[in-house]
Amino acid sequence: MPFIRESIVTTRNADGTAHIAPMGIHELDEGLLIAPFKPSRTLVNLERDRAAAINYTDDVRIYAGCVTGRYSWPVQDADIIPAPRLQACLAHSEVEVARVEHDEQRPRYYCRVVHEANHAPFHGFNRAQNAVIETAILVTRLGMLPAEKIDREIDYLRIAIDKTAGPREQEAWGWLMATIDEFRKKP
Numbered sequence: 777m778p779f780i781r782e783s784i785v786t787t788r789n790a791d792g793t794a795h796i797a798p799m800g801i802h803e804l805d806e807g808l809l810i811a812p813f814k815p816s817r818t819l820v821n822l823e824r825d826r827a828a829a830i831n832y833t834d835d836v837r838i839y840a841g842c843v844t845g846r847y848s849w850p851v852q853d854a855d856i857i858p859a860p861r862l863q864a865c866l867a868h869s870e871v872e873v874a875r876v877e878h879d880e881q882r883p884r885y886y887c888r889v890v891h892e893a894n895h896a897p898f899h900g901f902n903r904a905q906n907a908v909i910e911t912a913i914l915v916t917r918l919g920m921l922p923a924e925k926i927d928r929e930i931d932y933l934r935i936a937i938d939k940t941a942g943p944r945e946q947e948a949w950g951w952l953m954a955t956i957d958e959f960r961k962k963p
């Protein structure tokens with residue numbers, strides 16, 4: 777069974793700007809696996825630079841933001857690879873592509889970790905953060921999943937928001953709910 781961490785992948789665009797995308801990163805004995813669905817800007821950047829930063833952050837607004845059109849999160853240069861990293865990460869890994877398994881739908885980029893750094897302490901799990909990440913995934917599947925399934929899952933996930941969210945989680949939740957509402961208003 778794969779062990780997957782929901783992370784923020786940062787890569788460099790051809791014009792030097794940062795590209796930020798939430799992705800599930802598989803942990804393997806040999807390193808980390810990034811598996812972008814085509815088409816993907818992350819994939820294009822990985823093909824060109826063969827490098828990415830994997831950012832571990834508890835600011836779930838970045839997950840919710842990226843799936844609701846908010847991409848301007850502060851970044852800085854990574855330490856040793858040609859890619860940016862999030863300023864708001866608790867820690868990050870810098871990876872280089874070691875080999876690629878090509879696929880029409882979802883190529884697999886096997887990466888070796890060339891550098892890691894810690895920036896701030898991890899203060900424990902928060903259920904509302906998990907709820908935001910789960911809901912962000914639902915938002916990426918709005919056109920694919922039945923509305924009743926989405927409503928059922930949101931009813932459950934909202935319990936954790938009501939009980940345990942702080943201001944960042946509430947803001948992220950608001951963006952996600954607004955995006956779902958807008959999607960449903962479209963003809």
Ligand SMILES: Cc1cc2nc3c(=O)[nH]c(=O)nc-3n(C[C@H](O)[C@H](O)[C@H](O)COP(=O)(O)O)c2cc1C
Nearest residue numbers: 782797798799800811812813816817818819912913
């Ligand atoms: C928690 C989370 C995990 C995700 N994992 C993946 C993933 O492993 N592969 C992928 O292609 N998209 C994943 N997505 C969706 C991408 O973030 C989104 O489609 C993004 O636009 C990727 O395309 P890009 O590389 O062009 O930015 C995930 C989204 C969320 C919220």
